[in-house]
Amino acid sequence: MTKKRFVTVLALLVSLAVLVTGCGGTQSAQSDNKGPVKIGFFAPVTGPAAADGESVLNAAKLAVENINNGGGINGRKVELVNYDDALDSKQAVSIAQKLTTKDGVAAVVSGSYSGTTRASAKIYQDAKIPMISAYALHPDITKTGNYMFRQSFVGPVQGKAGAKVAVDMLKAKRISILQVDIDFGKTLAAGFTEKAKQLGAEIISVDSFSTGEKEFTPVLTKIKQLNPDLIYIPGYAAECSQIVRQAKELGITAKILGTEGADSTVQFLGVAKDAANGVIITTNMNRDSDRKIVQEFIKGYNQKYGHKPDMVAASTYDAFMVLATVMKSKGTEPDKIRQGLSEIKDYEAVTGLIKGYNKIGEVKKSVQIQIVKDAEFHYYGEVSDEDIITPPSE
Incomplete structure (x- = not known):
């Protein structure tokens, strides 16, 4: 075989190998797509x-x-x-x-x-x-x-919506905040505080608690003495259920406003029971x-x-x-x-x-407001103000 013919045959073999490999790759991709x-x-x-x-x-x-x-x-x-x-x-x-x-x-x-x-x-x-x-x-x-x-x-949107509910819907002027001491509570409380002050309310106390905490009588006793119109609780269901039960036992009459963290049929409603009646939350779901x-x-x-x-x-x-x-x-x-x-x-x-x-x-949609009646969440309202529900873009 001449050198020229050998090169030609070799080139054909390489081309054939590439074609076969390419077909195999295509078949594999098609298989993956199925x-x-x-x-x-x-x-x-x-x-x-x-x-x-x-x-x-x-x-x-x-x-x-x-x-x-x-x-x-x-x-x-x-x-x-x-x-x-x-x-x-x-x-x-x-x-x-x-x-x-x-x-x-x-x-x-x-x-x-x-x-x-x-x-x-x-x-x-x-x-x-x-x-x-x-x-x-x-x-x-x-x-x-x-x-x-x-x-x-995002946290600031729900926090601001909570302030809208507290001040405009529930007419609260003096507000106490009781927040879980992690990202969730801090972020919601910050958005709430900013908007509540803009709307003319006064934040008279801010207290924190840890996840897993069960005894809230001391802090609730302090809050009771301050006599707020409303207690804002950005926390999770397990702690919130204990807070509302102990608040009722202490005879606290202030309105209670929670967040989506308390939106639990098992951990909140199932534990708080009758003590949860009248509690209002900002959340992401309207059951009604x-x-x-x-x-x-x-x-x-x-x-x-x-x-x-x-x-x-x-x-x-x-x-x-x-x-x-x-x-x-x-x-x-x-x-x-x-x-x-x-x-x-x-x-x-x-x-x-x-x-x-x-x-x-960031998603843009209205914030749902639910109230507890007879141990179930029900429609209370909706916050759709553009200046509140429009999320930050940077």
Whole structure:
């Protein structure tokens, strides 16, 4: 064989090898596209926030089940890849590394609190994997980057809405604040204080408590002596249930205004019982809505898990349904999901009409106000003022 002929044959063999490899790669990609769409999820299923963790995991499973029963993502099943972070930031970081390097997820939903979500956000951002925070409200989560989105209100929005309720709706002039001493309580209290002062109210005391605390008689006795018109409590359900019970035992007559942290049918209503009657909260869900999507979600969740859902469940469910809607129309590649989320407008969700996500991923929608009557949450009002519900864009 001449040198020229040898070179020609070699070139043909190389071309054939490339063609075969290319075909194999195409077939593999097509096979992948027929496989399940994986969505990552993390929540505090064990540890001090286990009640919320169980609630949001239930909602995530229900959402995936409903998506798949409806045909999946253009025929592809959704697979839930879920982990328990136990409300531990180190575990949340480890989970984020697994989801972004080993599990092959297209997107992630955080069903956890601000501390764990904030700690792991940069990992998802650096991996360019879209993450929706279902209900964690610290502003730094979305500020991490353009792949971060939030399903519930950022803290300052809900805090300002609470001030609107306290001063304009409940006519409070002298207000005491009793907050949980973590991101959640601090962020809500800051937004509330700023707006309440603008509206002409006076903050006469600010006290903090730790998660897991059970004895509030001393601080409530001090607050009673100050005789406020209203006590604002940005805290979680376990502590809030004890606060309202002990406040009633002490004969405190001030109105009590809570937040979405107390929005729990089991941990708050189930524990506080009659002492919760009359308590008002700012939250992300209107149980009395006549919208079909709301009532179907409540009915479906109740039938499956034996109790009515709370706000964290509704917010988590919505996060999955928004992702599914975007994937069906834009595709399952992370960059297309991110682009699709940024373009969402007037989306009908369980937690209300999502008007859209702004340039840093903050959702815009009305804040729901619920009041406890006969051991159940019911409609009290809605805050839709543009200056309150429009989230910060930087």
